[in-house]
Amino acid sequence: MRALHLGLTCQNRKVAINLLEAQEVELSRSSSILESVLGAIGDTPLVELSRLTYKMPGRILAKLEYLNPGYSKKDRIALQMIEQAEEDGSLAPGQTVVELTSGNTGTGLAIVCAVKGYQFVAVMSKGNSMERARMMTALGAEVVLVDQQPSSRPGQVSGGDLELVEKAAKEIAAERNAFRADQFHLKSHPQAHTLHTAQEIIRQTEGEFDAFCDFIGTAGSYAGCTAAFKEYNPKIKCYLVEPATAAVLSGRQITDPNHRIQGGGYSMTDLPFINPEEVDGFIQVTDEEAIHTARELARKEGIFAGYSAGANIAAALSLLNGELNGKTIVVLLSDSGLKYLSTDLWP
Numbered sequence: 001m002r003a004l005h006l007g008l009t010c011q012n013r014k015v016a017i018n019l020l021e022a023q024e025v026e027l028s029r030s031s032s033i034l035e036s037v038l039g040a041i042g043d044t045p046l047v048e049l050s051r052l053t054y055k056m057p058g059r060i061l062a063k064l065e066y067l068n069p070g071y072s073k074k075d076r077i078a079l080q081m082i083e084q085a086e087e088d089g090s091l092a093p094g095q096t097v098v099e100l101t102s103g104n105t106g107t108g109l110a111i112v113c114a115v116k117g118y119q120f121v122a123v124m125s126k127g128n129s130m131e132r133a134r135m136m137t138a139l140g141a142e143v144v145l146v147d148q149q150p151s152s153r154p155g156q157v158s159g160g161d162l163e164l165v166e167k168a169a170k171e172i173a174a175e176r177n178a179f180r181a182d183q184f185h186l187k188s189h190p191q192a193h194t195l196h197t198a199q200e201i202i203r204q205t206e207g208e209f210d211a212f213c214d215f216i217g218t219a220g221s222y223a224g225c226t227a228a229f230k231e232y233n234p235k236i237k238c239y240l241v242e243p244a245t246a247a248v249l250s251g252r253q254i255t256d257p258n259h260r261i262q263g264g265g266y267s268m269t270d271l272p273f274i275n276p277e278e279v280d281g282f283i284q285v286t287d288e289e290a291i292h293t294a295r296e297l298a299r300k301e302g303i304f305a306g307y308s309a310g311a312n313i314a315a316a317l318s319l320l321n322g323e324l325n326g327k328t329i330v331v332l333l334s335d336s337g338l339k340y341l342s343t344d345l346w347p
Contacts, residue, residue, distance in 0.1 A: 036115045041068055041075045042196050046204040046330075049313065051300040058320040059328040060313060061209060063201060065335065066305055070107040070135075072335035073197070073221055074183075078108030080192035081181045082116065096121060096178040100169040102157065102217070102263045103132025104335050105183050110139035121178065123169040127157040128262060131339050144168060155343050156258035159246075159267040184218050190273050193224025201225070201330055202232055210327035213239040213283060213315045215308040216249065216271070217264030221332055223273035230278050237280040237324070241315040243287070249274075250282035260287040260344070261307045263334065283315035290314055291345055294337070304337035307345060 034040060044067050049060040065073035085091035096119045099109055106122035113120035120141045124133060127148045136143050146168045149160045173180045183189050201209075212229055214222040219240075226238040240249055243265035245256035257267050294310030297303050312331040319329060340346060 037069050038079055038112065038115055041079050043200060044068060046201065047301075047303070049297070049301055049303075052296060052313065052317070053320065056317075056320050057326040058324065060316045060320070061205065061328060061330045062303070062309075062313070063197070063330065063332050064303070065197075065332050066309075066337075068108075070104070070111050071338060072104035072107065073332055074104035074335075075108040075111065076192040076196060077183060077189045077220060078105060078112045078181070080195075081183070081186050081188045082109070082112045082118075084186075084188040084191075085179060085181070091118075091179040094118070096176045097181055098123065098169055098173040098176065098178040099181040099183060100124070100162070100165045101132075101136075101183075102128050103136070103339060104263065105181075106136050106141065106143075107132060107139065109181055110136045110141040114140045121172055121176070123165055123172060125157045125161045125165050127152055127154050127161055129155070129340050129343050131341060135339075144172065151258075153258055155262065156260055157262065157266075158257040160257065162266050162268075183220065185272060189218065189220040190224035190227070193221045194228045197221065197332070198225040198228030198232075202228070205328075205330070207232060208328065209236065209330050211237040211239065211280075211316075211319065211324055211329045213241050213312060213319065213329060213331055215241040215261065215264050215285075215311045215315075215334070217266070217308075219271040219273045221334070223275065223278070225332075226278040227275070238278055239281045239283050239315065239319065240274075240279055241283045241285055241311055243311075244284040244289075245286075247282065247284045250284070252284070261285070261290050261311050262340070262343070263306070263308050283318060285311045285314045285318075293317070294345060297333075298337065303333065305333040306335045306337055306340050308335070309333040 045064050047062050068075040098121045100123045122136045122141045123144045126145045133143045146165045152161050229236045243259040243261050245259050246254050246265050246267045248267050290310040293314040316329040
């Protein structure tokens with residue numbers, strides 16, 4: 001390989017050296033045996049969506065978070081929250097772990113708790129897709145399903161539904177003297193993305209990207225990544241993505257809290273992780289745009305992801321067609337389309 005460097009230009013030599021280093025890292029990873037599945041969390045690929053953007057100037061780079069063991073980005077925070085709680089003593093050996101979930105954080109916690117030997121109780125709205133409840137049960141979790149509000153519809157979990165789940169999670173945690181893996185408030189949540197997800201993106205792009213946009217649920221991945229991006233390069237623009245009918249963070253009126261983009265958009269204005277100084281703009285995405293884009297992602301790019309992935313890419317396409325024409329935008333593909341087979345995402 002080194003002999004091939006002779007006669008190459010400086011730029012080509014740099015590319016060849018980077019290629020060699022990447023191959024050495026890959027060989028090292030492929031020849032090692034992980035102590036547990038927890039070692040497989042993170043280091044997800046970054047893929048250019050050139051087939052969705054071939055008619056426009058600019059690039060979308062998608063981080064395939066659905067390739068984590070639990071098929072979502074939430075595996076990262078589950079590991080970070082549990083290990084940090086072990087370190088600071090807030091989680092004792094043998095203690096039960098409880099958390100509310102739309103399914104992804106619960107799946108991540110079920111995996112981490114299975115490996116580490118904790119009992120885990122997932123508290124979830126009946127409005128979320130049942131694939132995720134079944135997966136958590138298979139992983140050894142106890143799943144408590146909470147009724148939706150009378151005005152809510154299955155597949156369309158509102159902020160009011162989430163309040164009912166939060167109430168149930170608090171009660172169960174108190175009854176069982178459990179550790180609450182509180183993804184809305186534990187600082188270890190955004191730290192997982194600051195320390196890992198964002199650093200991976202900076203390394204994979206060599207810092208050459210212009211913007212980041214992220215659909216907001218707990219806001220942990222947005223806050224964690226933007227903190228790292230802004231520290232690395234304050235010129236990187238970061239955008240919050242919200243459902244068009246429940247875009248409260250951008251100051252709009254709620255016209256329908258029961259949108260179809262599962263996993264976020266809960267009409268909550270009190271999201272403690274968000275730093276307003278690290279928000280460069282807001283993008284609203286309709287249900288139809290998110291669903292259409294997720295389907296196009298599968299058909300054109302061969303990437304089978306969920307609702308929020310469709311929302312993130314729809315937002316990035318909107319930016320490329322507008323103020324970020326010709327730029328490079330990074331998005332997270334938060335979870336797998338396998339988690340929505342029972343929904344109208346896949347007719």
